[in-house]
Amino acid sequence: MYGIMEEDPFFNGLSHSTLQIKHHRDPQSVLSTFNSRLTGTGLASQINNQKAVTVLVIANDQLRSFNYQAENDVRQILSFHVVLDYYDETRLRSLTSRTVLPTLYQGSTLTVNNDGNGAITFRPAGASPNMDIKLLGTVEAQPHSISVLQIAGIITLSGPSSARSQQPPSAATNASPPRKVLAPAPTPSTQAKKSSAPAPVPVRTPSRQSNNKTRKASPPSPSTKTKPSNNAPSPSKTISINAPASPPPSNTTSVNSPTETPPPPESNSTTPPPVASPPTEAPVTPPSSEEGNVPPPVxxxxxxxxxxxxxxxxxxxxxxxPAPTKSAAPALISFCFTLHSFTMMRxxxxxxxxxxxxxxxxxxxxxxxxxxxxxxxxxxxxxxxxxxxxxxxxxxxxxxxxxxxxxxxxxxxxxxxxxxxxxxxxxxxxxxxxxxxxxxxxxxxxxxxxxxxxxxxxxxxxxxxxxxxxxxxxxxxxxxxxxxxxxxxxxxxxxxxxxxxxxxxxxxxxxxxxxxxxxxxxxxxxxxxxxxxxxxxxxxxxxxxxxxxxxxxxxxxxxxxxxxxxxxxxxxxxxxxxxxxxxxxxxxxxxxxxxxxxxxxxxxxxxxxxxxxxxxxxxxxxxxxxxxxxxxxxxxxxxxxxxxxxxxxxxxxxxxxxxxxxxxxxxxxxxxxxxxxxxxxx
Ligand SMILES: O=P(O)(O)OC[C@H]1O[C@H](O)[C@H](O)[C@@H](O)[C@@H]1O
Missing domain, CATH: 2.70.98.10 (Beta-galactosidase; Chain A, domain 5)
Structure with missing residues (x-):
């Protein structure tokens, strides 16, 4: 299950806590694929570095496409399901309709839609409503630190590279309900690095032998102070995660994908893993899309x-x-025509x-x-x-x-x-x-x-x-x-x-x-x-x-x-x-x-x-x-x-x-x- 380890003693008394996602192997868990890939791709440790975070988890049966995808692509997809702030169901329901949330994936954002009747959905910011993925329920929440919410399927990454690398999820209507799950142990960063590191290249590897040869050897510098936490034993107490309070809905509104999809070709993506963004940043509010509502001069x-x-x-x-409703190609054509006819830009x-x-x-x-x-x-x-x-x-x-x-x-x-x-x-x-x-x-x-x-x-x-x-x-x-x-x-x-x-x-x-x-x-x-x-x-x-x-x-x-x-x-x-x-x-x-x-x-x-x-x-x-x-x-x-x-x-x-x-x-x-x-x- 997801275990949230108790606060690192170093942070006691500070306003934020540090989190560890633990892995108790449970092959029966409906979330085991998500959990194990989170650890295997090294994302678990990145999540642990966030002060407040929401993880949108997906049941195994919606993640079959992961079997065919490169590790790096899986990592990108998963990082798009990590929201850089704490949102439990109550907070989500209090949001204005169509609120944009920052994710761990290279600063990309998700839109959360609250229909006012209790239904919450997520989609990539700017995508049309047919990309919506429904919230099924809460897996676990530790207020202001980590919220683990189960959603009905993969939120498809928008953009050309992601479209190439991401397999659409299977029918969200078959989504398994949120259940108590076991979670992966933190992966040592070296392991995470191995899984995502590009292949070695035969170009002048830095010679460590020749490093820092000085007339005087520099003795190792003594550390002036050390965090108490580093000497303390690892935190061990975990909070067990219960099933969601309310029964999951049986249907979702997602029309994201066909039920069965042929395996995609092996991705050649070389996109590096996303860099963690700092938490709690207010995402940029894009300028209005309404005609004539051009921002004033700088x-x-x-x-x-x-x-x-x-x-x-x-x-x-x-x-x-408002989300764009036109498909990419006509929008591009009309955009170029608009630019041309109004000679707005050179x-x-x-x-x-x-x-x-x-x-x-x-x-x-x-x-x-x-x-x-x-x-x-x-x-x-x-x-x-x-x-x-x-x-x-x-x-x-x-x-x-x-x-x-x-x-x-x-x-x-x-x-x-x-x-x-x-x-x-x-x-x-x-x-x-x-x-x-x-x-x-x-x-x-x-x-x-x-x-x-x-x-x-x-x-x-x-x-x-x-x-x-x-x-x-x-x-x-x-x-x-x-x-x-x-x-x-x-x-x-x-x-x-x-x-x-x-x-x-x-x-x-x-x-x-x-x-x-x-x-x-x-x-x-x-x-x-x-x-x-x-x-x-x-x-x-x-x-x-x-x-x-x-x-x-x-x-x-x-x-x-x-x-x-x-x-x-x-x-x-x-x-x-x-x-x-x-x-x-x-x-x-x-x-x-x-x-x-x-x-x-x-x-x-x-x-x-x-x-x-x-x-x-x-x-x-x-x-x-x-x-x-x-x-x-x-x-x-x-x-x-x-x-x-x-x-x-x-x-x-x-x-x-x-x-x-x-x-x-x-x-x-x-x-x-x-x-x-x-x-x-x-
Ligand atoms: O911790 P800060 O005040 O930001 O300083 C960070 C570092 O900045 C510089 O690079 C100095 O050469 C270092 O001696 C110092 O430790």
């Missing part, structure tokens, strides 16, 4: 930053606009097709797509904090919070997350968000009496309504300008007046540009001095299979050894233990090769001579409350920085520092980076 809709530092409670759901037919896919992915209506404003959307994120979403037409996107002016997401055209954001990230000022790209200013580190990494990442920034001209790619439409000025509070801890302007831009090629301009606005004639870093946390598949190029043979200050100076001796930089180094006078281009995913991040920088490389490894990961114990395996921080020689500005002077990150297939790398793809422009 500048006019620029929101005022909230003055309060205590955000309202998390809003976990948004109301969905797009080729191919861009129209791209855009149509994009539209499907984002569930954005034709009318609102006609507006250029769709490149920049101001909305609410986790805990109601102000967020800006940048989008480009092939599906690239980036998100940033006004709190800290922190980029928290950067996705490629496959909607794969490229930045690391901890599942335990706390979106609650003044604590900086763990992951993404925090801005370290006016100091990097904690050398000064100032707070570590300065205050810029802990403050609420404003959208700059009238930024001075700032160069970026000429064709860039998706950008936002933010500003932070000294306040009376900050003057007490850093007695200087300043203006910090940050432009975050997403280029049409999907590259992410951050440009900082910091001006001394002191009126007392005083200089000021600062250090700086773009604390960029990249999402990597497996840190032990990552290599960094561009820093070999350079001098560095080792943060683990009181910033003592060493010289990097190895011919490659790979990772097998904690690292916290400030490389000095680095080249303007650094490459981070994710061997397993065969992709390379290219970081280019200007005005920032140093580069910080950080991974806390296991002990320090466990010591951080807002960082998962195992998450160090999926993160590498490589930060364009200026640390060794602080910047000094006279009153009226301005400094500019820029970081541009791109992602390219690894075939371009290992010294063969395609210059046309990664050249700085603007």
């Amino acid at each position: 500048a006019a809709s620029t929101p005022k930053p909230s003055s309060s530092t205590s955000p309202p409670p998390a809003t976990a759901a948004a109301v969905e606009p 797009l080729s037919i191919f861009e129209c097709i791209d855009k149509f896919e994009w539209q499907n992915r984002f569930n954005i209506s034709n009318a609102s797509m006609a507006s250029e404003n769709v490149y920049v959307e101001h909305c609410k994120g986790i805990n109601g904090l102000d967020k800006v979403i940048l989008r480009e037409i092939r599906g690239y996107s980036a998100e940033l919070y006004l709190f800290g002016s922190q980029v928290t997401s950067w996705k490629n055209d496959k909607r794969e997350e490229l930045l690391f954001l901890s599942n335990k990230a706390i979106f609650q000022p003044p604590k900086a968000i763990r992951g993404g790209i925090p801005i370290c200013f006016p100091q990097f580190g904690n050398i000064d009496s100032l707070e570590k990494h300065g205050f810029a990442r802990n403050l609420l920034w404003s959208v700059d309504p009238d930024p001075p001209p700032c160069s970026s790619h000429a064709s860039t439409r998706a950008f936002v300008d933010l500003i932070l000025r000294h306040s009376e509070e900050e003057l007490k801890i850093w007695p200087h007046k300043f203006e910090f302007r940050l432009r975050v831009a997403l280029t049409p090629a999907g590259d992410l540009l951050l440009t900082s301009r910091i001006r001394n606005t002191n009126t007392d004639g005083k200089l000021f001095t600062f250090t700086f870093a773009y604390h960029s946390c990249f999402f990597v598949t497996d840190i032990s299979e990552v290599r960094v190029e561009g820093l070999e043979t350079l001098d560095y200050l080792d943060n683990l050894q009181n910033r003592e100076r060493f010289t990097e001796q190895g011919d490659t930089i790979t990772f097998e233990s904690e690292v916290d180094k400030i490389y000095l006078s680095t080249p303007t281009k650094i490459a981070i090769l994710d061997h397993e995913r065969k992709r390379t991040f290219v970081l280019r920088k200007d005005g920032l001579p140093d580069a910080v490389v950080w991974n806390p490894w296991d002990k320090k990961a466990k010591a951080m409350a807002d960082f998962g114990d195992e998450e160090y395996k999926q993160m590498l921080c490589v930060q364009a920085a200026c640390v060794e020689n602080p910047i000094t500005l006279k009153p009226g002077e301005e400094w500019k520092g820029r970081q541009e990150i791109s992602v390219v297939p690894s075939s371009y790398c290992s010294g063969h980076i395609d210059p046309s793809r990664v050249t700085f422009t603007g």
Whole structure:
């Protein structure tokens, strides 16, 4: 059965609990297939990382298609059945009709429909009602933590790739009623990884032998503090799960599939497993689909930053606009005609097709797509904090919070997350968000009496309504300008007046540009001095299979050894233990090769001579409350920085520092980076 293990002692007293889904093997269980695939695909451990979650489980007889599907496809389907917040039947019934819920599947959303008479159904956001899958009942619920609900069949993933890989469910009318079931034990992450990891590729495997050869060997750094929970025995108490309180309905309204379907061909999908999204985020409310209801220009809709530092409670759901009723092909034709006849956008037919896919992915209506404003959307994120979403037409996107002016997401055209954001990230000022790209200013580190990494990442920034001209790619439409000025509070801890302007831009090629301009606005004639870093946390598949190029043979200050100076001796930089180094006078281009995913991040920088490389490894990961114990395996921080020689500005002077990150297939790398793809422009 699903067993919800008692709270990890470490979290006692905190507002959230940690959950473990246990597996007591019970072949009779009507949910055993779902349970075992949840564990086998490694999703169970991802679910355990969520603070509040709802799992929509499906009886065995509806999952026969899983026998024919690739593990990765099953994983995608299952992750689409994990809703990133707690919803029991009562809460579902209290929702407005057609509410959109975020799922674990790459930020995709589900629509929950409440017909007002007690019937609840689910379908992919934007799908038509004939995709509805009915809620049968509750398997188990632990308030505010985990809710396990049985539904009548598979909720078919929308979109081209999922349509290819997913077998329609068999007739939902034959669905087994919810029953008491036994659940899988947590899978060790290594096992999960094995099941989803791509096949090894014969391309320059990082040499661990040559790693970190320095003049002085770095002794293992002692952990300063350790979570009590890590030393404590594993939680053992489980809550047994009862049958649903009410008898399941005998019929469902699902018309999703034929009863018998021939086995589909083996999928060749190479889509990587979805990256866990942080919990309790209010999903983006798509613009209205009604004709003429085009959003106002961005500048006019620029929101005022909230003055309060205590955000309202998390809003976990948004109301969905009416579902499209046209089939894809006519909609595409009419969309292209509409665009052509109104000459609303300068797009080729191919861009129209791209855009149509994009539209499907984002569930954005034709009318609102006609507006250029769709490149920049101001909305609410986790805990109601102000967020800006940048989008480009092939599906690239980036998100940033006004709190800290922190980029928290950067996705490629496959909607794969490229930045690391901890599942335990706390979106609650003044604590900086763990992951993404925090801005370290006016100091990097904690050398000064100032707070570590300065205050810029802990403050609420404003959208700059009238930024001075700032160069970026000429064709860039998706950008936002933010500003932070000294306040009376900050003057007490850093007695200087300043203006910090940050432009975050997403280029049409999907590259992410951050440009900082910091001006001394002191009126007392005083200089000021600062250090700086773009604390960029990249999402990597497996840190032990990552290599960094561009820093070999350079001098560095080792943060683990009181910033003592060493010289990097190895011919490659790979990772097998904690690292916290400030490389000095680095080249303007650094490459981070994710061997397993065969992709390379290219970081280019200007005005920032140093580069910080950080991974806390296991002990320090466990010591951080807002960082998962195992998450160090999926993160590498490589930060364009200026640390060794602080910047000094006279009153009226301005400094500019820029970081541009791109992602390219690894075939371009290992010294063969395609210059046309990664050249700085603007
Ligand atoms: O925990 P934070 O204050 O966010 O700092 C996280 C890390 O940031 C940088 O990379 C520093 O070099 C590390 O020494 C530090 O541990």
